Amino acid sequence: MTARTLIPRIFSYQLTGHPWSARADKLQSATGLMLASFLVFHLHFESSILLGKEVFFHLVQILEGGLFTDDGRGVSAFTQIFSVFMLLIVVLHAAMALRRFPSQLGQWRALRGHLVCVKHKDTQAWFWQLATGFILFFLVPAHLFTMILHPEIGPNLSAARVVQDNFWLLYALLLPAVVIHGLIGLYRVAVKWGLVSNRSVLRKVIKLLIIYLILLGCASLLAYVVIGLDLPSQVSPYISKI
Amino acid sequence: MNQQTTSMSPENASGRLLNFHIFRYDPQQKGDKPRTEVYQLRETPGMTIFIALNQIRQQQDPSLQFDFVCRAGICGSCAMVINGLPTLACRTLTSKFKQGDITLMPLPGFELIGDLSVDTGKFMRELAERLKLWLHPHHHEIDVHSIEAPMAPEQAAALYELERCVECGVCVSACATKQMRETFVGAVGMMKIARFELDSRDGRTAEDFYHVIGNQDGVFGCMTLLGCQDNCPKDLPHMQQIAYLRRKMAATIL
Ligand code: SF4
Ligand code: FES
Numbered sequence: 130m131t132a133r134t135l136i137p138r139i140f141s142y143q144l145t146g147h148p149w150s151a152r153a154d155k156l157q158s159a160t161g162l163m164l165a166s167f168l169v170f171h172l173h174f175e176s177s178i179l180l181g182k183e184v185f186f187h188l189v190q191i192l193e194g195g196l197f198t199d200d201g202r203g204v205s206a207f208t209q210i211f212s213v214f215m216l217l218i219v220v221l222h223a224a225m226a227l228r229r230f231p232s233q234l235g236q237w238r239a240l241r242g243h244l245v246c247v248k249h250k251d252t253q254a255w256f257w258q259l260a261t262g263f264i265l266f267f268l269v270p271a272h273l274f275t276m277i278l279h280p281e282i283g284p285n286l287s288a289a290r291v292v293q294d295n296f297w298l299l300y301a302l303l304l305p306a307v308v309i310h311g312l313i314g315l316y317r318v319a320v321k322w323g324l325v326s327n328r329s330v331l332r333k334v335i336k337l338l339i340i341y342l343i344l345l346g347c348a349s350l351l352a353y354v355v356i357g358l359d360l361p362s363q364v365s366p367y368i369s370k371i
Numbered sequence: 372m373n374q375q376t377t378s379m380s381p382e383n384a385s386g387r388l389l390n391f392h393i394f395r396y397d398p399q400q401k402g403d404k405p406r407t408e409v410y411q412l413r414e415t416p417g418m419t420i421f422i423a424l425n426q427i428r429q430q431q432d433p434s435l436q437f438d439f440v441c442r443a444g445i446c447g448s449c450a451m452v453i454n455g456l457p458t459l460a461c462r463t464l465t466s467k468f469k470q471g472d473i474t475l476m477p478l479p480g481f482e483l484i485g486d487l488s489v490d491t492g493k494f495m496r497e498l499a500e501r502l503k504l505w506l507h508p509h510h511h512e513i514d515v516h517s518i519e520a521p522m523a524p525e526q527a528a529a530l531y532e533l534e535r536c537v538e539c540g541v542c543v544s545a546c547a548t549k550q551m552r553e554t555f556v557g558a559v560g561m562m563k564i565a566r567f568e569l570d571s572r573d574g575r576t577a578e579d580f581y582h583v584i585g586n587q588d589g590v591f592g593c594m595t596l597l598g599c600q601d602n603c604p605k606d607l608p609h610m611q612q613i614a615y616l617r618r619k620m621a622a623t624i625l
Pocket of ligand 1 (some may be wrong): 538555562605
């Protein structure tokens with residue numbers, strides 16, 4: 130802090146307020162909030178496979194805009210457009226969050242030293258967020274590009290993706306990382322902007338939600354694996370019985 | 372305290388044996404290397420880390436360096452990291468540690484004077500100069516005949532709440548953001564800004580404060596890890612105040 134303190138304000142944006150600092154912080158929280166809320170819906174929608182192929186099939190039709198087509202069938206181009214939109218949000222969120230990322234070796238060393246020296250739960254939670262954020266940096270684009278290139282979603286087609294194309298590996302890694310990152314993020318947004326004052330209750334709620342969402346996601350993934358193992362090697366789309 | 376315990380003296384006492392693992396390093400001494408030294412001491416009733424350190428210095432090692440003034444949690448000079456928690460040594464009872472092993476480290480993030488003693492004063496002074504942590508009145512001309520504007524009791528109470536900061540530096544050491552980013556102002560700086568922001572006698576506007584803390588080294592660099600709030604020995608409301616400042620600062624910019 131020493132020498133830089135002496136630089137008069139006008140010469141250094143680092144010492145004066147910068148309008149983009151506020152914007153970046155707001156954008157990071159807003160995009161994070163959007164992504165985390167989307168995640169919660171996403172995990173629930175895909176878990177509809179647990180209620181049977183029929184339920185999942187119809188839900189997908191509705192979500193792909195089936196309400197607006199003549200035959201009630203969804204269009205998978207909608208998934209593509211939505212995936213591109215999510216990718217943009219993810220890129221924006223990552224760009225804003227990169228400000229936080231320890232960029233120099235010295236910072237990593239300081240962080241490690243700090244984590245070893247001072248025992249503090251919220252700091253450790255942040256560290257997990259940092260680690261999972263790093264993982265998501267690679268996994269989320271992989272997931273989204275798949276959805277952009279092969280947007281077909283359906284009981285059979287999704288199961289084939291999971292089993293025959295070996296996407297179970299991606300999902301098994303993505304699930305815990307994204308749930309942990311997103312929910313700790315929700316907690317942080319809430320305390321950061323002063324939306325919640327009772328932290329201990331919030332912490333418990335978040336912990337329960339993390340466990341619940343991971344279990345839900347695992348159960349769905351398992352359901353796809355079970356379906357996928359039963360499929361013939363030439364997979365045809367699911368035909369609705371209603 | 373009952374008769375039996377008061378008559379106990381350290382030498383013949385039946386108190387348990389405490390092991391103090393103390394960080395030792397004197398930067399002034401050429402060739403000195405950082406190391407941990409272990410001192411053993413018998414626990415006495417009501418013993419604080421402050422009392423224990425004084426006994427060690429008196430009876431075992433006069434070269435041991437540490438700071439204290441008030442021994443009552445008022446001056447803020449005795450802060451150190453005790454078993455992983457930065458806090459005031461004079462307000463920490465040894466009985467809190469069931470294992471009997473106590474590790475003492477100097478506060479990280481400050482200039483080390485020697486052993487457990489760090490220079491928080493220099494840091495606080497630089498911070499005050501950088502953030503201009505003093506009252507900036509509305510008018511600069513002083514008119515001794517004008518009557519001072521009254522302050523609502525609620526505001527005075529709120530100000531007093533924030534004035535309780537003893538500048539111990541615990542919140543700076545407990546903050547991973549501050550440890551990674553040397554230029555970050557840290558919780559104590561923001562708490563003090565919040566204090567002047569609240570003060571009706573201070574003429575600075577939200578934009579003025581934005582110039583000082585509206586950046587990555589200020590309120591927007593804070594990652595809300597809340598080590599400050601969870602470790603502050605005076606239980607100051609960091610979380611609430613920093614969130615307030617953040618909302619206030621964010622609202623000045625669209
Ligand atoms: S805010 Fe609390 S922890 Fe920080 S310097 Fe003041 S009293 Fe110490
Ligand atoms: S000696 Fe003054 S606060 Fe501990």
